[in-house]
Amino acid sequence: MFELRDVTAGYDRREPVVRGASLTIAPGEAVGLLGPSGCGKSTLAKVAALLHRPAAGQVVIDGEAVNGWRHAAPRGLRTAVGVVFQQPRLSADPRLRLREVIAEPLRAAGRSRADAADRALETAEAVGLTGELLGRRPHEVSDGQLQRACLARALVLRPRWLVCDEMTAMLDASTTAALVHVVEDYRREHGAGLLAVGHDRVLLDRWCDRTVEWSRIART
């Protein structure tokens, strides 16, 4: 299970942007989280991805309560969750070639260069990135191509849980369909659970097993 228990989080202790949010995702389940712009969805997504320490509440992953965040999160928990954000240009290091962007989590997890390169190549193929594109840097590819690389980076450690925060908001319909397809193939193969955050009800309803409204999981 992936559990958010009564999570309060924000950037100023006196004025949290997320208040008392609770949500449980079963293994293999896809849950859409729908809410208006600015309600705190991305903040909660960062908490779920262990990138932002909540002011109160708990994240419990497969029975283990998280008590370290960002680099202080235990490796076993950090690698259990993959995350993709809305804006690939803010989340990919502009100095790296796409093959290095994808291999980054493997290197951080201590894999050898050769092992990381092989696994990165395999994952790049799964997201539809091949050949010469992998040798380019972020400014030399389109938003859609860069987002494919960011999705590959999220999948490369084979996480049991995926958080997609408006992953397709900047993309056209065909790239959106392609990326959703990649996520669904991955989930079928690995039985991973998904939290898909967004404001497009049609997409979330089509993609997910269930869609929940922000106002049903958090105090507003």
Ligand SMILES: Nc1ncnc2c1ncn2[C@@H]1O[C@H](COP(=O)(O)OP(=O)(O)OP(=O)(O)O)[C@@H](O)[C@H]1O
């Ligand atoms: N790093 C930050 N520092 C301070 N305030 C922030 C930071 N990130 C977000 N906020 C504020 O927190 C609130 C919630 O933002 P958040 O990005 O979580 O909402 P959202 O629901 O994801 O919005 P959107 O759908 O527009 O992306 C906003 O008022 C925003 O200005």
